[in-house]
Amino acid sequence: MSDKRAAFDRIDTDNDGFITADEFKASLQTPDGKVSDANAAAIVSMADDNGDRRIDFDEYAKFVR
Numbered sequence: 001m002s003d004k005r006a007a008f009d010r011i012d013t014d015n016d017g018f019i020t021a022d023e024f025k026a027s028l029q030t031p032d033g034k035v036s037d038a039n040a041a042a043i044v045s046m047a048d049d050n051g052d053r054r055i056d057f058d059e060y061a062k063f064v065r
């Protein structure tokens with residue numbers, strides 16, 4: 001399993017093969033503050049190539065390359 005795959009699976013907490021804005025947001029929580037819904041959605045839409053507002057593994061792999 002690649003590092004990317006492992007990272008993807010860590011973010012995809014319900015293991016449905018897609019990262020949603022909610023899952024992404026949860027993965028980004030920092031001790032000193034929360035990532036806003038708008039920020040999480042904005043990042044997801046940057047990585048989202050096919051417009052379904054979820055990140056599949058191909059989109060993720062491209063985004064983090």
Ligand SMILES: [Ca+2]
Pocket residue numbers: 012013014015016017018019020023
């Ligand atoms: Ca998911």
Ligand SMILES: [Ca+2]
Pocket residue numbers: 048049050051052053054055056059
């Ligand atoms: Ca997508």
